[in-house]
Amino acid sequence: MSGFNPSDDALRDVKLAHVPFPLPRVALWAFTLAVALGFAYIVAINPNFGWPVVAQYFFDPTVMQGLSVTLGLTVVAMIIGVALGLILAIARMSQDRLASSLAGLFIWFFRGTPLLVQLIFWYNMSTLFPRISIGIASWNTNDLITPLTAAIVGLALNEAAYMAEIIRGGLLSVDKGQAETAQAFGMTKARALRRIIIPQAMKSIVPPTGNQLISMIKATSLVSVIAMADLLYSVQSIYNRTFEIIPLLLVAVLWYLLITSILNIGQSAIERHYSRGDRGLTTDKKKENPMPSGAVDERA
Amino acid sequence: MSAPETVLVRARGVHKAFGPLEVLKGIDLDVAAGEVVVILGPSGSGKSTFLRCINHLETIDQGFVEVDGEQIGFRLKNGRLNKLTNREIAAQRSRIGMVFQQFNLYPHMTALENVIEAPIGVHKQSRDEATRYARELLTRVGLSEKFDAYPRQLSGGQQQRVAIARALAIRPRLMLFDEPTSALDPELVGEVLATMRDLAKEGLTMIVVTHEIGFAKEAADRVVFMDGGVVVEQGPPGEVLANPKHARTRSFLSRFI
Numbered sequence: 001m002s003g004f005n006p007s008d009d010a011l012r013d014v015k016l017a018h019v020p021f022p023l024p025r026v027a028l029w030a031f032t033l034a035v036a037l038g039f040a041y042i043v044a045i046n047p048n049f050g051w052p053v054v055a056q057y058f059f060d061p062t063v064m065q066g067l068s069v070t071l072g073l074t075v076v077a078m079i080i081g082v083a084l085g086l087i088l089a090i091a092r093m094s095q096d097r098l099a100s101s102l103a104g105l106f107i108w109f110f111r112g113t114p115l116l117v118q119l120i121f122w123y124n125m126s127t128l129f130p131r132i133s134i135g136i137a138s139w140n141t142n143d144l145i146t147p148l149t150a151a152i153v154g155l156a157l158n159e160a161a162y163m164a165e166i167i168r169g170g171l172l173s174v175d176k177g178q179a180e181t182a183q184a185f186g187m188t189k190a191r192a193l194r195r196i197i198i199p200q201a202m203k204s205i206v207p208p209t210g211n212q213l214i215s216m217i218k219a220t221s222l223v224s225v226i227a228m229a230d231l232l233y234s235v236q237s238i239y240n241r242t243f244e245i246i247p248l249l250l251v252a253v254l255w256y257l258l259i260t261s262i263l264n265i266g267q268s269a270i271e272r273h274y275s276r277g278d279r280g281l282t283t284d285k286k287k288e289n290p291m292p293s294g295a296v297d298e299r300a
Numbered sequence: 301m302s303a304p305e306t307v308l309v310r311a312r313g314v315h316k317a318f319g320p321l322e323v324l325k326g327i328d329l330d331v332a333a334g335e336v337v338v339i340l341g342p343s344g345s346g347k348s349t350f351l352r353c354i355n356h357l358e359t360i361d362q363g364f365v366e367v368d369g370e371q372i373g374f375r376l377k378n379g380r381l382n383k384l385t386n387r388e389i390a391a392q393r394s395r396i397g398m399v400f401q402q403f404n405l406y407p408h409m410t411a412l413e414n415v416i417e418a419p420i421g422v423h424k425q426s427r428d429e430a431t432r433y434a435r436e437l438l439t440r441v442g443l444s445e446k447f448d449a450y451p452r453q454l455s456g457g458q459q460q461r462v463a464i465a466r467a468l469a470i471r472p473r474l475m476l477f478d479e480p481t482s483a484l485d486p487e488l489v490g491e492v493l494a495t496m497r498d499l500a501k502e503g504l505t506m507i508v509v510t511h512e513i514g515f516a517k518e519a520a521d522r523v524v525f526m527d528g529g530v531v532v533e534q535g536p537p538g539e540v541l542a543n544p545k546h547a548r549t550r551s552f553l554s555r556f557i
Binding site: 175177178180181183184185186187188189191195196199200274276277278 | 386409
């Protein structure tokens with residue numbers, strides 16, 4: 001390799017390097033931005049979207065009512081679904097044949113049938129079992145299964161089946177040595193799960209759970225078939241009257257997007273929390289590997 | 301070290317098979333309180349399995365293991381031998397410290413949190429008391445500046461020293477070391493062995509499965525050589541390492557010279 005001129009050495013210090021202006025990247029950015037703005041403008045000025053109507057109904061009491069039903073159902077069904085899913089996952093992985101078979105059966109059934117059908121069955125439970133009795137206590141099924149309870153039970157049990165598999169996958173992803181170590185230190189199984197296994201499994205449980213939560217928000221719209229007035233049902237009830245179909249669907253779409261966006265932010269915060277042990281991986285290693293702390297060096 | 305007096309660990313006729321593979325074919329071993337026993341042997345000789353039988357991480361098929369006068373995993377009552385519940389077994393393990401080949405630190409906890417986990421959760425110590433002792437132990441293994449580091453931020457040798465501190469934090473009557481240096485880069489082995497030598501000097505009862513002949517020579521009160529699931533020979537390191545009686549011991553040791 002010839003052509004190096006030693007007198008250039010001072011100029012070759014990479015510290016002095018400039019980055020050439022990235023013209024193609026900037027042009028691409030500008031172009032993409034222009035297209036996006038143009039599209040937004042076309043949508044904004046198009047009268048068929050009925051933006052004034054959207055604004056008018058955005059905080060309409062009926063819509064607010066529907067929104068609260070959607071959020072309430074989502075939160076309650078999700079909490080029950082996750083709790084039950086955790087129990088199912090543990091039962092499914094247990095050495096106990098009875099527990100693992102029962103959990104497997106539950107998951108098989110509730111994952112294997114459409115949610116819509118499950119909801120309709122819960123709602124019509126009274127035609128199958130007019131009275132429900134436990135021991136000497138007995139209730140009229142129609143008093144127990146209202147549209148609300150049918151919706152909660154239907155959504156929660158379906159969710160539990162999916163969450164059970166997500167949680168089981170997460171628990172399996174944790175290194176076996178961790179459970180063994182907890183065991184060797186005399187921890188009970190429950191404590192090992194709570195303190196050692198689940199916190200590490202969360203890293204792989206949280207992202208698909210976020211997915212489930214978002215699908216759940218939209219799955220709640222199915223409850224309109226059993227006469228529950230959720231967000232989608234509430235805008236439908238308005239446009240059935242006013243025939244402003246597109247603007248009112250936009251109201252629902254914007255609310256769904258807004259909730260989903262907030263959930264995304266929450267999810268990334270939770271993910272950061274559970275991956276705290278991964279941080280500082282590269283920087284610290286470089287610093288410490290070649291020279292372990294001095295005191296020990298002398299002894300070694 | 302001092303002459304062996306009270307027997308802390310008693311193993312009699314321990315058999316263990318994994319399916320058709322017989323790994324332990326009748327192990328008898330006594331370990332006195334304060335004794336440091338190093339188990340040597342080729343891979344597959346059953347030495348790690350035997351170690352794991354002592355705290356019931358593996359269930360044995362035949363024979364028995366006693367630690368501090370209590371049979372591990374079972375209780376003899378009115379002439380009947382009953383299996384213990386998981387909870388009772390957990391209690392038996394709670395005073396047996398263990399150090400693993402792969403360290404097995406809890407990656408989501410800092411070094412300090414790793415050390416105080418069992419003292420708080422299993423031994424019901426107060427957080428203050430556990431933290432104070434954990435700081436002392438981490439300082440003793442040379443990690444006074446790493447209390448808040450997560451395992452991934454530590455080198456292998458540092459991680460293993462945290463693991464040793466974690467095992468010491470439960471104030472163990474017995475320490476089990478399962479190939480503690482086998483997963484380490486050669487230049488990091490020394491710091492872990494130095495820590496272990498210090499513990500041996502302090503009179504802790506230790507059973508160490510290792511390939512480090514040098515450690516056996518310096519720190520062991522007794523060397524046990526295992527091969528093919530049986531104890532081939534045992535005795536003071538000066539005898540077994542310098543003048544092995546058995547051909548199998550000789551051929552094993554010759555690989556290290």
